[in-house]
Amino acid sequence: MTTSPLALGIDFGGTTIKMGVIDQSEIIDTAPPIATQDYDGPDALIEAMSRIIRDLRDRHPRIAAIGVGMPGFVNFEHGIVHNLTNVRGWFKIPLKQRLQEITQLPTVIENDANCMAYAEWKRGAGVGLKHLVAVTMGTGVGGGLIVNGQMVRGAQDGAGEIGQTSIDFEGRTGAYGNRGALEDYVGNNEISADARNRYEARGIYKNITDCSPAALAAAAHAGCEIAAQVWDDIARKLATSLMNCCWLLNPEAIVIGGGVAKAGDLIFVPLKRYLDEQLSGPFKDHLRLIPARFGSEAGMVGAATLALEEAGLA
């Protein structure tokens, strides 16, 4: 029976807050998720989280650190949440300090996409690598970077925003005024809208829900040519941003997670082809494209792993 320390990983999402207890290799317990929007502001949410933390610690006294992945801008060093895109009232909240005062446990606050990258790097598809690009595909497109065996946070802890990088200098204007942002082409909603338009152009009328990435994967597997073209086009656009990451960072591997990655060969085969076509030898010959190990649990695992490492307990 092991006595190694456990960590509590918290994946703070715009819809739900998920909490799990992680040992050196896996999630050993989870709490029922909190519905984020049922609580009015940070104080109520921190109180709700604290109650669940207390319950989980009663069941697992070896919990020795807490990690929280947040959907927005955070200051890692000081553990301050600057703002959240989809949750009201979170503005310059010293979440690390608040949780440490309540729990008396070492706590880290990190951006959620960085947590996913960290999970893949330390526990998943990218273990042992020094140069890694991790991308997670969903409603938004997030990312995290490992360079020289270290997480890249940058000057204001904003690094890794692959979804905001441009693939077209004259493209659509995105959320931050940025033209041609990758996310605005291969986010789940944009994929569905693009697919519906392609069907409609052939006289086939579909609900947007029938054009989800999962539905498009099933259709392509069943032989639908239009769905196959959608996947090829997603790969082409995604390849542009990933190629840019390769020219800039020359990584050993790219890990791809999230819903779109579940399409498997439909996305990975054309993606590999578009990258091979557009990179010179040293950049592509040893480059590995790897599906993420973790799914929706990546944020919890990454936050918890990071918490243990930062507390010197890993």
Added chain:
Amino acid sequence: MTTSPLALGIDFGGTTIKMGVIDQSEIIDTAPPIATQDYDGPDALIEAMSRIIRDLRDRHPRIAAIGVGMPGFVNFEHGIVHNLTNVRGWFKIPLKQRLQEITQLPTVIENDANCMAYAEWKRGAGVGLKHLVAVTMGTGVGGGLIVNGQMVRGAQDGAGEIGQTSIDFEGRTGAYGNRGALEDYVGNNEISADARNRYEARGIYKNITDCSPAALAAAAHAGCEIAAQVWDDIARKLATSLMNCCWLLNPEAIVIGGGVAKAGDLIFVPLKRYLDEQLSGPFKDHLRLIPARFGSEAGMVGAATLALEEAGLA
């Protein structure tokens, strides 16, 4: 009188090989440049370089290390030149070992754009920064990255190729099959061709030599509206790749060198505007755009500085 060690910096270019002696802060002596294409292959060039190294050491016995910046792919750790784009016969040449055997001095071999970035980081516009993007604009567009206070070389020492990153996923096909490579829009020749076309569209016929970046800067300063538009367009395209670097790496500063940077406000003012328009607060509020300190001597200074650091003599 100082007795600190000196280093020999060699900027190996496709046209000339420049060699200079560098102390802690500046170039104190240079040798007459070698005309690269006058020599047939690596053996003859290494011999010619060795003769000049001997002369410089006779004049400066304190030379304690040698650094060479190469215009192509190198393996930094082993000091091997994999290949050079514009110099024949250089294929898997163990240049570090060859020079060390001849000179008995510690030697480093590095990519030339990385040397320029290193010069700016250690001795120039980016001293003391932990997160820096350096770009050098010329016939090609090169770059070097500092992340977490370290040079980024990547898995095969290929990192920093900003000029090969795409600004248009459906753009022109570049040297490596990459579509929309920045270099193919804002390299000197492309700038001149674009300017000539713009003049021609207004019924003004110019020689390509009258459309050099220097000539276009003079024209814009003299009030030429077409030249001003060319500069705005260069800034817009360059901003796309630099914005992508910001979203990915969240640097403290971007240093821009090379001929285009000499246009000053003509390029820096619109560049700042395009970046501000397309980045969110944390990425742009503290971002500094800085002209490079070094000009054509950047490669020598960077190679020499790197040589001293790697030899533990800096």
